[in-house]
Amino acid sequence: MQLVELDVSRNDIIEIPETISYCKALQVADFSGNPLTRLPESFSELQNLTCLSINDISLQILPENIGKLSNLVSLELRENLLTYLPESLSLLHRLEELDLGNNEIYNLPETIGCLVSLKNLWLDGNQLAELPAEIGSMKSLLCLDVSENKLEHLPEEIGGLVSLTDLLVSQNLIDALPEGIGKLRRLSILKADQNRLAQLPESIGNCESLTELILTENQLQSVPRSIGKLKRLSNFNCDRNRLASLPKEIGGCSSLNVFCVRENRLTRIPSEISQASELHVFDVSGNRLLHLPISLTALRLKALWLSENQSQPLLTFQNDIDPESGEKVLTCVLLPQQPLEPDSKGSDNLARCGALESLVNDMVDDTWDDKATKRISAIHFLDDDDEDDEKGRLMRQATPHPGELKSMKKAVENLRNDLNAAKALDSNKNEVNNTTVTTSV
Template identity: 85%
Template sequence: MELPESISYCKTLQVADFSGNPLTRLPESFTELRNLTCLSINDIALQVLPENIGNLCHLVSLELRENLLTFLPESLSQLQKLEELDVGSNELYNLPETIGCLVSLKDLWLDGNQLSELPPELGSMRSLTCLDVSENKIEHLPEEMGNLLSLTDFLVSQNLIDMLPESLGKLRRLSILKADQNRLVHLPESIGNCESLTELVLTENQLVSLPRSIGKLKKLSNFNCDRNRLMSLPKEVCHPSHWAFLIHETQAEHFIRRQA
C-alpha cells in the first residue's frame, strides 16, 4: 500500500519496479535514491510525481504507464541522462515547455492521454528515435517536428489532425509513419523526401488526393490509405511492384483494379 520513508537508505539501488501495486504516492525521501537508473511505476493509480523528481539525475529509463497523472513536474527536465520515458495511458492535458531539455531521450510514449497540442520545444530532442502520441486530441503538429532528425517511428493515430507539417520532409530517417484515424485532407508534397519510409498508414482520414511525390518512396513496402475519399491516384503511385497496396473501400478501388 505504501513505501517506507526509510527506502532512501538504499543508497546503491539502481533498478526499482513497483508496478501493479496499490500505491498512490511515493515517499518524499524517494528522490534521495540518486543512483537509480531504471524506475518502473506502471499501473499503480499514481496521481502526482514528486516535484523534485529531477534529483534522480542518473535515471535512464522512467516508466509511468497507466496511472492518473494530469501533469509532469518542471524538474523532469533535469533528467539529462534519460533515454526512455513512458507516460502513456495517463490523464495529461499538456506538456511542460521544458520537456525539450531532455536532449538524451530516444523513446517517448505519450499515447492515450488528453493532449490537445505538442509544444514546439519538442523539436529540440535531437536524439529522439520513437515518438508515440496516438490516442490524444491533438489538432495541429508544430513545424518544429521537422527538427527531429533522428526520428524513425512517428505514431499520431487517433487524433484530430487535419494536416501534417511541411517540415515532415526533413525526417530522412523516418521509417514508420502512422497517421490513421485523423482528419487529414491532404499530405504535404515534402513527404516524398522521407526516403527511408517503409510503412505509411493513413487509414480513416478525409484524403481526396495524394501528392505525386509519394512515388519517390522507393523503400515503401506497406502503404495503407483505405477508407478515405480518393477519386483517383497519381500515375507515380500506380506501379505497385515494390509496394503492398491497401487502398480498398474508397472510390479509387475501381481505379486500382484497372491499373493492375
C-alpha cells in the same frame, strides 16, 4: 544496503517506507501494479537509480524532487492518473526512455525539450490538445507515440527530430501534417490513421527512409505525386478515405509489397502501377472500378481483392476493350464494382460485405452509373404461369468467406459421418432381423 535490483510489482503494498533511501546501491526498482498513491520524499536520495517502473499504481502527482534522480535512464509511469508533469523532469538529462502512456495529461511543459538524451517517448492515451514547439529540440528521439489524444495539429518544429524513425499519431483530430515532416529523412514508420487528414504535404516524398505509411480512416481526396519518390515504401494503407484517383507516380514505389486502398472512390487504376514490381497484395475492394489495367498481368500478385467476400485471393481475368478509350483492359465477374442495395425487407444485406458499408452510405452523388446500381444478378427460367415466381429464377448469393467455407465443410463432413454411421447401424439391424426371420422359418 548492497541491493542492486528490487522488484515488488503486482502485490498489495500500499506504501513505500521512507527508509528506502538506505538502499544506496539500488539501480533498478519496479513498484508497478500496487495500490500506491504517492512516492516517499526520500526517493530522491537514490542517486544510483537508473530504471524506475511505477506503472498502474493510481499515482496522481509526480513529486517535484524527481529531478534529483540525475542518473535515471528509464522512467515508466504508464496507466496512472497524472494530469501534469513537474518542471524538474527536465533535469533528467540522461533519460533515454519516458513512458507516460494512458494518463490524464493535458499539456506538456515547454521544458520537455531539455531531455536531449531521450530516445523513446510514449504519450499515447492522454488528453493532449497540442505539442510544444520545443519538442523539436530532441535530436536523439527515435520513437514518438502521441496516438489516442486530442491533437488538432503537429508543430512545424517536429521537423527538428532528425533521428526519428517511428512517428505514431493515430486516433487524433489532425487535419493536416506540417511541411516540416519532409525533414525527417530517417523516418521509417508513419501511422496517422483515424484522423481528419484532407491532404498530404508534398514534402512527404522527402521521407526517403519510409517503409510503412498508414493513413486509414481519414478524409484524403488525393495522394501527392511525390509519393513516387518513396523507394523504400513497403506497406501503404489508405483504406476508408475519399480517394477519387491515384497518381501515376505511384509506380515509382519500387519496394511496395502491400497496397490497400479499400473503400474509396476510385474509378480507375493507373497502368503505371505495374512498375511497382514487388507488389504482392493489392486491395481495391469497395471502390467504383469499371476495369483494371492490362499491365497488371506483369506483376507477380499473390492476392488481388476486388470484394471483401471473395472466395479466393486471385480471380480469372479476361481481356476486354474499354469503349471510351479503346485500350485493352482486364475484367472479371466482380467488375464493374457496384454497391449492394438494401433488400425489400429493409435489411442492409451486408453480413459478409462489411467493407462496402460506408461506400453504400456515401452513394448519394451522381458519379456512379445508375444502371450499374440497379443491376440484379438473377437468372430467369421459363415456367408455367401457375408456379411461384421465386421458383423461376436463380439468384447469385454472396460468396462465403474462406473461414465460413471451412466451417461449412466441417459441418458437411460431420453430417456425412453421422449418416454413414446410421447406415451402418441400420445395416447391422437388418442383418439381425434377417437372421431371426430365417431361423423362425
